[in-house]
Amino acid sequence: MSSSAAASSYWRVAGMSYLKYSNLCADMVRAALKEPFKTKAKVREAVYYRTAQWKDGQPVKQVIVDLNPEATALSKK
């Protein structure tokens, strides 16, 4: 974020990346839907994976990322 820091959008000034901003916007649009479309779209908010950082050829710590447990539970149904 070097050259563009000067003339940035307000969300970048707040420390968000474009991806975070656009995904938040998408979540907002999904939240504005009516049922039954709302539940159907909610499933697409699920973020679930396992990740581990490696150092010197060894995994340091494994983290399970589940940003939206509600949506994850919905997709498992």
Place this chain on the structure above:
Amino acid sequence: MSLRRGRGVLQRLQQPLCEGLQQHAPGLGEIAWLSQTGTQTRQASQLAVKQRMRSVQNIQKITKAMKMVAASKMRVAQVNTEKSRAIVSPLVRLLGDLPAVDVENNITVPVTTDKGLCGGINSTIAKYTRATLRAMAGEGKKQGLVVIGEKGRAQLQRDQRKAINATVADLGKVRITFSQASTVAEDLLKTEYDAARILFNRFGSAISFMPTVATVLSPDALEKEVEAGGSMDLYEVEGPDRPQLLQDLAEFHLAATLYNGVQENNCSEQASRMSAMESSTKNASEMLSKLTLYYNRSRQAKITTELIEIISGASALESK
């Protein structure tokens, strides 16, 4: 029977038992040897053949079921894959794909599967990853490796252990979503890199998958590349200034490419599993027919021997 157990049985079946009979009917050596040593063992050997026939039959059922499951999963995955192509192709058209770009800090992201029994698609990716790492190595260059998928991690940690920065797994466990790809992409953006190469199996058809490299430049590298010339000059940019637009585009490009890569690889996985399971079902039925033949033949031999014994005994009594 659970999948894991079925796999164990499959491995046990593949173990050679006796070398002599190996080429005639694989796996029957021990049984044949047993049958030469008396009636009792002959019966025992028949029991062993019967047991083996049953286990082969069970495995055949499992592989058949797995094939069906993979086929139906593939249909869903194919639709999602085709949709995800629509996200990434405009970006490729605009920014171009530069697999040969020469930058200092390279990162390679092989996309592999979490589960096995899906043919050789993970080995191909591992092979291409090694080749990419070799090609990118050089004076003053930095390498990074972020492995997606358990199987790729298992293969690459053997010889590329030092290069691995991070591993990601279970992407398809719940559902592959764009939000998920974005979160992974954001993690990637935090690590320093100039060019990220995402390796995945591009889905062609149910029987063809192409190992593919998609190159995504970092925001800074993209800016340099565009300044050096490119199709971006053809466009008039409104709104935010160009560097900022490029940064947004670079971020989105990475997430879209990752999303597409994971979808494509998932679809290829199901297709590959389908064909692998189809051929193993075929192998099982071949093995079963050989075993059945052997079983019937040895049973007939047993009956014949017993008849001969009775007849010869009777005739011996008669002659006295």
